[in-house]
Amino acid sequence: MRFLTYGRPSTCLLHTSHRPTVHFTTSTPSTLATQSASDFIDFVNSSPSPFHAVETSRQRLLAAGFEEIRERDTWSGKLRREGKYFFTRNKSSITAFAVGGKYVSGNGFSVVGAHTDSPxxxxxxxxxxxxxxxxxxxxxxxxxxxxxxxxxxxxxxxxxxxxxxxxxxxxxxxxxxxxxxxxxxxxxxxxxxxxxxxxxxxxxxxxxxxxxxxxxxxxxxxxxxxxxxxxxxxxxxxxxxxxxxxxxxxxxxxxxxxxxxxxxxxTQPSTIGGAQNEYIFSARLDNLMMSYCSITALVNSTKGDSLQKDPNIRVVVLFDNEEVGSVSSYGAGSNLLEITLRRLAAEVETGDKAESSFERAMTRSLLISADMAHALHPNYLEKHEENHRPAMNKGVVIKQNANQRYATTAVSTAIVREVARKRNVPLQEFVVRNDSPCGSTIGPMLSAKLGLRTIDVGNPQLSMHSIRETAGVEDVKHAVALFESFFEEFAVVDEQVFVD
The missing domain is CATH 2.30.250.10 (Aminopeptidase i, Domain 2)
Structure with a gap:
């Protein structure tokens, strides 16, 4: 927020030396936030279609040492602990994963899901x-x-x-x-x-x-x-x-x-704007921002030694066709995630080939369904629930709905809050008004299909589904940090959660 403070006016205001003094208190984005936002802008400017978004993600994964594999090939004997892999389906969806060094069959999956398509x-x-x-x-x-x-x-x-x-x-x-x-x-x-x-x-x-x-x-x-x-x-x-x-x-x-x-x-490129360079003006923020943050976090999480100590497999899956219901062979309504997790439970070289490994793994796993959220709009305050008004640049939004339009529960919220606390990531909450319809995400359908604990989150934005949308510069950094902490910390945090 900017504050204006005026000095005592002079009797001769026409003289330049006696003009009112104007002091500005600004809150510009941090250097790290600006770097993250600039990198995201490169990503979204390179991704005018879902096919381009997948190719952009593919090139970033290859540059980070991930190995490209194919669904039609056998994975047995190829997937190793601490290995990093990815594959595409229809060239418009992409799945990437990194195998923890302590992984054994039946251990959990740390999954972030988003989508590549936009209206x-x-x-x-x-x-x-x-x-x-x-x-x-x-x-x-x-x-x-x-x-x-x-x-x-x-x-x-x-x-x-x-x-x-x-x-x-x-x-x-x-x-x-x-x-x-x-x-x-x-x-x-x-x-x-x-x-x-x-x-x-x-x-x-x-x-x-x-x-x-x-x-x-x-x-x-x-x-x-x-x-x-x-x-x-x-x-x-x-x-x-x-x-x-x-x-x-x-x-x-x-x-x-x-x-x-x-x-x-x-064709107008995405850009950083606003009087204090605090906003991102861009097409396709919904949902390329969450796609970017999840891929970036997965890559970042493999740079240190945390993967070596991880008992889980870290997974990012970017689906297509979310905006039209996800009912396609490469959408969230398909078998894409289930088949991937079943194959990983059976084909990673761990020496444990128990038939129940996938079912056991589901009880130790968590899905973060990452899709953009609604920021408070100053011109339509009455459209927002009075106690749930997310603001841009104030952190990642946890989305909840009693009618299961979002898959968030108290358990999944508690886990993500602890994961966020470890990296000082601010969180906000969103609930739609009772007199307003609520959108949905890939979260509920995947949670129901897999019996998987799930939470719906996203960065706040304005003008959702416009050709030109607005989000906060700081929130790119926030989401990357949250997902990175999730990949590195979830297995440890989950040990502290009672599960019946």
């Missing part, structure tokens, strides 16, 4: 549109976005393309057109005087981005046709200009392009 606009399978002299791109709504925030933004496109190689094989390629090739313009107020009383639009008709002027494309059509040696096989479904942009970005011939999954995204 966005996705290119339709048949996106080609021509209207009113414009070339447009048809899009689908993904998740529950604040779609009015997508108007008048500089939109790029990113995702994955299946490419036919010279050998005739299909290859997965990431693509990112990092320039504003698309835009959804609002209607001028002169043509819609009622807009000042409420901005309403049809999601199918008015939320369609413009790619180019159809007239300009026609003028260049002959030249393009002469220069086009290879035609894209799906140009009847998508604007040839869009396909040409994709082919040029990938440095491929048009006829090599196959099917693709593409997201629109805001």
């Amino acid at each position: 966005c606009l996705k290119v339709k399978p048949h996106s080609k549109k021509e209207k009113g002299g414009y070339t447009q791109v048809g899009v689908q709504l993904y998740g529950g976005g604040l779609w009015h925030t997508w108007f008048d933004r500089d939109l790029g496109i990113a995702g994955r393309v299946l490419v036919r190689t010279a050998e005739g094989k299909l290859d997965h390629r990431l693509v990112r057109v990092d320039r504003p090739i698309l835009r959804i313009p609002t209607l001028a107020i002169h043509l819609d005087r009622g807009v000042s009383e409420g901005f309403k639009f049809n999601n199918e008709v008015q939320l369609t981005p413009i790619l180019a002027s159809a007239a300009t494309k026609m003028l260049n059509a002959d030249a393009e046709q002469k220069n086009a040696v290879h035609q894209a096989p799906n140009e009847d479904k998508h604007a040839p200009l869009l396909l040409k942009i994709l082919a040029d970005e990938l440095k491929l011939d048009g006829d090599q392009l196959g099917d693709f999954e593409l997201c629109l995204y805001d």
